[in-house]
Amino acid sequence: xxxxxxxxxxxxxxxxxxxxxxxxxxxxxxxxxxxxxxxxxxxxxxxxxxxxxxxxxxxxxxxxxxxxxxxxxxxxxxxxxxxxxxxxxxxxxxxxxxxxxxxxxxxxxxxxxxxxxx
Amino acid sequence: xxxxxxxxxxxxxxxxxxxxxxxxxxxxxxxxxxxxxxxxxxxxxxxxxxxxxxxxxxxxxxxxxxxxxxxxxxxxxxxxxxxxxxxxxxxxxxxxxxxxxxxxxxxxxxxxxxxx
Numbered sequence: 001x002x003x004x005x006x007x008x009x010x011x012x013x014x015x016x017x018x019x020x021x022x023x024x025x026x027x028x029x030x031x032x033x034x035x036x037x038x039x040x041x042x043x044x045x046x047x048x049x050x051x052x053x054x055x056x057x058x059x060x061x062x063x064x065x066x067x068x069x070x071x072x073x074x075x076x077x078x079x080x081x082x083x084x085x086x087x088x089x090x091x092x093x094x095x096x097x098x099x100x101x102x103x104x105x106x107x108x109x110x111x112x113x114x115x116x117x118x
Numbered sequence: 119x120x121x122x123x124x125x126x127x128x129x130x131x132x133x134x135x136x137x138x139x140x141x142x143x144x145x146x147x148x149x150x151x152x153x154x155x156x157x158x159x160x161x162x163x164x165x166x167x168x169x170x171x172x173x174x175x176x177x178x179x180x181x182x183x184x185x186x187x188x189x190x191x192x193x194x195x196x197x198x199x200x201x202x203x204x205x206x207x208x209x210x211x212x213x214x215x216x217x218x219x220x221x222x223x224x225x226x227x228x229x230x231x232x233x234x
Contacts, residue, residue: 033220042122042209042224043163056221089161095220107220109155109163 002027004110005074006092012116019079019086021113025094032075033107034067037089049075082117089114120145120214124225131200132233138185139195139228141210150214152186152193153222158206166208169193197230205232 005024013019025032031050035043048056049069060067064082069075079086093107121144131137143152154166169177169186176184181198193212197204210225 031220035222042211042226043222044224045221048220059221091163093163093220106165106168107222111160111162114161 004029004092004094004108006090006110006113008113009111010114010116012118013082014118015083016081019082019115019117021077021079021090021092021115022074023077023092023094023110024074025092026108029094029096029108031095031097032069033093033095034075034077035091035093037091037112039088043091046077079115082115084117087115087117120147120212120223122210122212122223122225124210124228126228127226128229128231130231130233131197133200133202135200136196136198137200137230139197139208139210139230141193141195141225143191143193143210143212145191145212145214147214150212152184153211153213154182154184154193154195155209155211155224156204156206157209157227163209167195200232202232202234205230 004026007022033048034046036046037043045059047060047067052071064080066078089112091109091112093109095107123142126140150171152169156164156166167177167179167182169184176186183196185194207227207229209227211222213222
């Protein structure tokens, strides 16, 4: 089991370009979450997706950011017209479908994608 | 608003000794879960331990244990027999309610240094 796979690990973009970050959840996991970690801070929730559905995007900036989790393929976090403030580590996590007996799902995190905007 | 606070930006411990990392939280919810995550220099987030709020017994995982004080809204992590590999950033996190199970609130983190 390869775990949660994120790529690229490092991405450098110039201001105004687009950034695409990909996340493949653990095998058998149907829930994907994206978090952002600014330097010297904890992780902040961005969005929660299931296949073809956005369940909770309350942490997503209103503009330039979008996320999808298609029926086939990885989840994508897309940042359009990047600015320097978007420089951060972006983490993806996945979990299996929750059951009442399991309580809160334990998230399995990927190693993150570090975005640097020049 | 629900919050998680870690008031110790940095801590250090001598190898083989015990260290306690502090975490407090604020919520009006009755159903919630608390977690400690470890983030080594590789940046990988690794779950260390979890605690269900409805359980009175403190969770333990080998050398890691928690002191869960529900009335005081405190959730500290104790690392016994510290090892060099324990050096990392530690984050306290919580999930509230019975809805979305992946929306965690993280504290600011505590950097733990282990001295040989």
